[in-house]
Amino acid sequence: MAAPILLLKLLLLAVLLVIVFMIAPIIARLTRMPVITFYLVAGLAGQLAFGxxxxxxxxxxxxxxxxxxxxxxxxxxxxxxxxxxxxxxxxxxxxxxxxxxxxxxxxxxxxxxxxxxxxxxxxxxxxxxxxxxxxxxxxxxxxxxxxxxxxxxxxxxxxxxxxxxxxxxxxxxxxxxxxxxxxxxxxxxxxxxxxxxxxxxxxxxxxxxxxxxxxxxxxxxxxxxxxxxxxxxxxxxxxxxxxxxxxxxxxxxxxxxxxxxxxxxxxxxxxxxxxxxxxxxxxxxxxxxxxxxxxxxxxxxxxxxxxxxxxxxxxxxxxxxxxxxxxxxxxxxxxxxxxxxxxxxxxxxxxxxxxxxxxxxxxxxxxxxxxxxxxxxxxxxxxxxxxxxxxxxxxxxxxxxxxxxxxxxxxxxxxxxxxxxxxxxGEDGCGVVDAEEEGKLSPTNELGRNISDQMSVFDATEIMSIVPARRQLSGSYKAIAENWFASGRLSRLSSGTLGPA
The missing domain is CATH 1.20.1530.20 (Na+/H+ antiporter like fold)
Structure with a gap:
């Protein structure tokens, strides 16, 4: 194969990869199918152009x-x-x-x-x-x-x-x-x-x-x-x-x-x-x-x-x-x-x-x-x-x-x-909790968004080191919520007047 044609095919392959990388996850979410299945199907279709x-x-x-x-x-x-x-x-x-x-x-x-x-x-x-x-x-x-x-x-x-x-x-x-x-x-x-x-x-x-x-x-x-x-x-x-x-x-x-x-x-x-x-x-x-x-x-x-x-x-x-x-x-x-x-x-x-x-x-x-x-x-x-x-x-x-x-x-x-x-x-979504999920689990959405914004400036390694697993957090969040309800802090947090009890 001539070098110019091969180079052109490589450029076309790169463009197709970018398109597939952007579109396949969307289709996977809509169809509830693994995204790698659509990567494979796209590759099968690519056989028409690449040898x-x-x-x-x-x-x-x-x-x-x-x-x-x-x-x-x-x-x-x-x-x-x-x-x-x-x-x-x-x-x-x-x-x-x-x-x-x-x-x-x-x-x-x-x-x-x-x-x-x-x-x-x-x-x-x-x-x-x-x-x-x-x-x-x-x-x-x-x-x-x-x-x-x-x-x-x-x-x-x-x-x-x-x-x-x-x-x-x-x-x-x-x-x-x-x-x-x-x-x-x-x-x-x-x-x-x-x-x-x-x-x-x-x-x-x-x-x-x-x-x-x-x-x-x-x-x-x-x-x-x-x-x-x-x-x-x-x-x-x-x-x-x-x-x-x-x-x-x-x-x-x-x-x-x-x-x-x-x-x-x-x-x-x-x-x-x-x-x-x-x-x-x-x-x-x-x-x-x-x-x-x-x-x-x-x-x-x-x-x-x-x-x-x-x-x-x-x-x-x-x-x-x-x-x-x-x-x-x-x-x-x-x-x-x-x-x-x-x-x-x-x-x-x-x-x-x-x-x-x-x-x-x-x-x-x-x-x-x-x-x-x-x-x-x-x-x-x-x-x-x-x-x-x-x-x-x-x-x-x-x-x-x-x-x-x-x-x-x-x-x-x-x-x-x-x-x-x-x-x-029942084990899908039970891995490491990301920053967005942490925000949803926080007492208020505003506080969750603030935590998410602050965490976004960290390197991925630091995020992984401070974000525990969901099952480890479930008991802690429950205990914190009970303490906050008992002390009246939650109402002050919602009104923006959080301070010493």
Missing amino acids: GPVLRLLMPAHNGALGCITIAAGSELVVESLRAHADTIAALTCCTSAICFLFVWAVAMPVFASAPQLLGESASSDVRLHGVVAMFAGVIAVARSPSSAIAVVSELRADGPFTQTVLGVTMVTDVVVILLFSLCTELADCLLSTAPERGVADDHVAIPPQISFLLRVASELGLSVLHGMTLSALCFVVLRLPLRALRQACLLLVASYAFAAQPLLVFAMRALSWPITPRLEPMLSCIVAGFIVCNPLGERRRLTALLHSTMPPVLCFFFFTTGIGMHLGVLLRTWPMALGLFTIRLVSLAAGSYVGCVIVGAPTHFRRWGWLAYVTQAGMSLGLASEIGEKFPSWGPKLEATLVSVIVLNQLIGPPLFEQALRLA
Whole structure:
């Protein structure tokens, strides 16, 4: 593509982003739908004007936005809350992951065996291949979308036991998916390889494949956690910068570096002639970074304030570009299989969530509506599906097409379902109370407006540090009101003669 045309398309994209950023929240309020759904729909419409070259040019910025969203997801993992809901999170993670994997595997295995054209005619009689394909389909079905979850939670300002449990299950499930995908990749190599022996050989010493698998997974997790610790140190430095605009820009740079570290690691390993190049999981690293900054480093309020001011345009850009990259043409070609896997995944999520809630004795609304929060899929699912297509070129691209179709359906349907679950649980709007709400809760509107005007001159960090949570304030406001009624202060406040009783 010629440079002038590419530049013109980038300018057009910038204009469309501004328009979507201004209009989508208004439509979302009128329709009571998540704003990210309209970002995605706008991106889908943008496919008519923007293609591959534009997306490739925007990929570093897209990864930076994803990293920022994932850091925000990690910041929601508060140790006290995780301890309070540890049993529920563990039970829901195990049950939803196991049941979802088994349901999808049990359905995909005979379907791919009876429809060999989905993988290629040469694979029609290969039972081992059918099992491997079904395993990968099950793993992708287990994956969630932390980016979409944190976007909906931030938009609704949701908080409470249900919200914290859902976020905890979503983050822990991501780690489970990484482990399952590594395991399935190793099993696929073992089952489909024609070599008589497998293992990593070093002169006369051969490492068994089981040990090789454990070493690879341990190295990937260890390096990803170490990478997350590095990112947390960088975030800690960013929070100390003087200007908010500078902090926002540097946070996006740190988030972009989270994804750029893998190519740098590959280059370093090749330069050192290292035989094996470990793989980083940047999303896991970003979750670790957000968790460390908000818990061991104790900077949750500062980071939350910075993310609160940074997230709206970041979410718009990320989900708009995600919509541009969605493969609607693939969905049109593979919709029967995609619709079947989509339905089975919904049923398995509902069953797994119900079983997990019954095991730990969770409240009724957890059992009824909890599964609605786990439907959405996005970045990690698409990345893993793409990796399948690259690693297994003979049949991987066709499986990738089917899985991407399912992911597109989940991404479009999931956010509205998650928002509905938060509303049914009664936790929408239960997050941090802003200055406007403080004014409404004040004894008089005039005093509330004065407080709001005074608070508007503070930096967002200072506001977050002096504005407590709604549920912490409810008892205090009640006690203050009772004391003021008893002492007669409220009548003097209304008349403007407030003074000593």
